[in-house]
Amino acid sequence: MNTTPALLDLEDRLDAAPSLPAVGSRFGDALREILNDDGAFDRHQEANLRPEVIEALESKISDAGVKFIYYMIPTLGGRTIAKVVPAEHVARNLRKGIAFHRTALTDLQTNRGGQLIGGGVAAQEFWALPEPDTFNVLPWDTDVARMFCTAYEPPHLEGVGGRLMEYDVRALFQRAHAAFTERTGLELRSGLEPEMTWAGPGMEVKTKDGQSPAYQVENLERMRPVYKKVIDYAQKLGFDMIEGDYEDNGQLELNWNYDNADRSTERLTVYRQICKQVARELGLEASFMPKPYNGKMGNGCHHNLSLWRGDENVIEDGSVQLHVTETAKHAIAGMLVHSPGSMLIMGSTVNSYKRFWDIGQFAPSGADWGLDTRGVAIRISSNGRMEYRLPDASVNPYLSHLYLLASIEDGLDRRLDPGSPESPSAELMDTQLPRTLGEAIDAFRADEYLMNAMPAGLTKIYLELKEDEWARYCGTISQWEFDQYWEAIP
Structure with missing residues (x-):
């Protein structure tokens, strides 16, 4: 791999290549x-079969x-697929892995013509080796x-056998992150803030007109059975739970707590499974839908x-006043320049864009940044931390971090x-965020750097x-249309 030595100082590296082109990336x-x-x-199989590992x-x-x-294995759509196997076969599975139909990684989704996206019925299987x-x-059940797992092309397939599956977004991000660290000496750390909506008996809230139910202790008490179970299960699975609040x-x-981005992405996947389990136990519904209600957050x-870099946060320089360092500015600019092209990842559903149309609900609407203000795409709420506010609760964390990592590296490389x-700046003056999924598809295609940075097969299937x-969605007639037009035209 053609890389820069990890110990090279970041500013020396940036000074050495101040005008790298946006298209054609080391990433x-x-x-x-x-x-x-x-x-x-x-290599994975060999590591699994070491006697001390087994x-x-x-x-x-x-x-x-x-x-x-x-x-x-997490899928391209951010869900998780699995097979269940009696535990006594673990040594066999460490060696052979688990076979899945190829389209499982694309959520077994058919197109409108009824064809499975990502290979069709006749597509070959992939092999998943456990980690x-x-x-x-x-x-919640210690019998289980x-x-x-990591997904591979079966070794017997001619030409591609033994290679990593390009739709395995978890493995792809982890390897991209390791390569980024090798090139730059830098590690990406992240802390995620997953908001979600709980519905069912006892979850109803009444407030007077114009008043938010946020932060009220009575509403936290209403959610006590939920948060006690969620936090307990999360802690038992290794999470460092730090705080929570009622918002709407x-x-x-x-x-x-924040951590290496490899662990943070995985924890969001597990957190969603925890919440679904708690909902089953309490007779509730737990939803990560981006915009469930009009007029609510x-x-x-x-x-x-x-x-x-090691124990040093390179976007923190010890100053007390709220500010950003030069390194942080480059990273912020990279994320903002590519925010239109990555919106299809950050807002991956039709419903995602309803967040941006509902005025006054703290959702960002532009490719901008600010110091401790909640209406921007990137908020600097404290020194050493860049809060990227565009992703919604349905986001695939492996893809969002993959695209952010590529955008950050472009910002650093080109200063x-x-x-x-x-x-x-001039680079951002005319930058507009997509306001519908359709616009996001167009912006995704138009970002030449990101299209070049990502595997072509992954991009093709995601599109x-x-x-x-x-x-x-465009072909579905909604209740809103009936209400507007059924009697409107004489």
Whole structure:
């Protein structure tokens, strides 16, 4: 891999290449090299079959009394697929993996013509090798454990056998992050703020006109059975839970501490599973729908980002006054320049864009930034932290972090300037965010740098999924249309 030594100082690196072109990136070249590695499966399998690995995993299974194991992979749409296997077969699964139909990674979604997107009925299987270090016992049923897996092309396939599957977004982000660190010496850390809506008996709230139910202790008490179970399960699965609050009707946000972005992305996947389990236990519904109600706040998932070299946060310089460093400015500019092109990732559903049409609900509407103001795309709420506010609660965290990482690297490489909060730079002056899924599809296609940075197959399938979703929406007659037009035209 053609990389810059990890210990090279960031500012020296930036000074050495102040005018790198936006199109044609080391980020994309590195991803393509990763995906062309024919030996990836064999190395993973070899690591799994080390005697000490098998012995340690079998000991964990025996000590916990685990009888079943879920072998799981997040999909392109941010869901999770799995197979369940009796625990006594773990050594076999470490060697052979688990076979899935190829279109499982594209959520087994058909297009409007009824054809499976991502390969069709005749598509070949992929093999998923488990990662023993992700083994966890489910706290709500200790008979069951789970492990995340990495998806590979089966070794027997001519030309591609043994390679990482380009639709495995979890593995893709983790490897892209490792390559980014090798090139720059920097690690991306993130803290996520997943908002969500709970509905069902006891969740109803009444307020007087114009008053928000946010922060009221009575509403936290209403949610006590929910947050107690969610926090308990999360802590048992290794989360460092730090705070939570009630924000709008049925809307609860519970946060955990920031960490390496590889772990933060995985925790959001697990957090969603925890919430769905708690909802089943309490007879409630738990929804990550971005905008469930008009006139109420939508469900966002703000990404709080920082860049670290070892124990040093390189976007923090010790100053007390709220500000941004030069390194932070370059990163911010990269994220904002590519915010239109990445909106299809940050707002991945038709419903996502309803957040931006409802006035006064704290959702950002422009490609802008500011110091401790909630109406912008990137908020600097404290020194050393960049709060990226565009993603909503349905976001695929692996894809959002992948696209943010590529955007940050472009900003650092080209020393992009975001301007000031009051006066955006020339690069950002005319930048407009998409306001519908259809506009986001167009902006996604138009960002030449991001299109080049990401694997072509991943981009093609993601576009096919989103174009089909937009077409289904455009072809569906809504109640609003009946109300507006049924009697309106004599």
